Amino acid sequence: MKNTKRIFTALVLGIGFANVQAEQQALKVCTAENEMPYSNQAGEGFENKLAQYVAERMGRKLEIVTWTDPRYFIRDYLDKGLCDVVMGVDAGDPRVLTTAPYYRSGYVFISREQDGLDLKNWDSPALKTAKRIAFAPGTPAETMLRVIGRYNDMFNYQQELVGFKSRRNQYVKYDNDKLVNEVASGKAEIAILWGPAAARYVKASPTPLTMTVIPDNAKRADGEKVGFQYSTAIGVRKGDTALLAQLNNIVKEQQDEIAELLEAEGIPLLEEPETALSMN
Structure with missing residues (x-):
């Protein structure tokens, strides 16, 4: 009987741990429902591909949360915890914490x-x-x-x-x-x-x-x-410094791979100013 209880307890704890792990693996990324060539529900945009790449580098499952109106998605989605990450924000956007730029155009x-x-x-x-x-x-x-x-x-x-x-x-x-x-x-x-x-x-x-x-x-x-040239970064909710640090590592360590994705799109890439390179 005691052995049965131990097995049952172990199973419950194991299931609980697996559920926590599964929750941690999901990287919720806010993207536009239909704002091509950036993103759409079918995942055909270049920001969809970048989001998938980032999630893979983090070892986490990608979960897409779509919005329809760009005027309010930071307030109504990111700030309310419906997603963790926003692709394609201006570097230094005051509404969020931003990574080092992953491209300038x-x-x-x-x-x-x-x-x-x-x-x-x-x-x-x-x-x-x-x-x-x-x-x-x-x-x-x-x-x-x-x-x-x-x-x-x-x-x-x-x-x-x-x-x-x-x-x-x-x-x-x-x-x-x-x-x-x-x-x-x-x-x-x-x-x-x-x-x-x-x-x-x-x-x-x-x-x-x-x-x-x-x-x-x-x-x-x-x-x-x-201004006609701008740097683009990944945004996270204010206060989420741990996630910001993880994303910064990916942006800085995988610059060549990210550039390849963008060049395949045909995007004209420019050199970052020294001030942008030293951010974060």
Whole structure:
């Protein structure tokens, strides 16, 4: 009888330990339900692949938690403990703790190779003469189009890109593949997009396209800098320093492998500033 009790107790403790271990193995990562090329429910985005790689390096099972609206997912998902990790946040994002950057990239000018546009910076003549320039509102591209006097010229075209939807109190999505296709199809001469958002579609375009990284030296009329190059990191909940340390080790030790994943996507990768390299 005593032996039976011991066996039963051992089984209960063993099951309990296994359950705890299973819980620890799950790395809950918040990703977008449909924000390609970053992520989707089918796991086809490059951030899906990066999340899977990170989980494997940690020896943990990946559990995806999807969100639909980018405006609130930190508050409603990460902060409430529904997920542990957020891929693809700006390095130093004040809402979270961020790892050392796992890549740095920039906004790009996109045009058709056959057009031979010499797009180097915001003084490029092609920006003055283009009839249609595709871009997402609220980005640095909008700021600089206002500076060079082309924003009003593009107002009606921008409304066409979202089907004349009102942006009041709602999240209006500008599909990256559609904006790249505007150039590929000849509807627009130029697109100005975040490089990682455009790279997959530029690479896959049947019409050869040119993608030029925009220099990070633009300024508004008042002399204030307009940033076009940014470092991207992994975010965790404030206070979760143990998880942050684990992720930092992976980012720093597996830089070459992570770069390979990003280069396969076609993302233009830039050197990190010394200040970013010394973070965390």
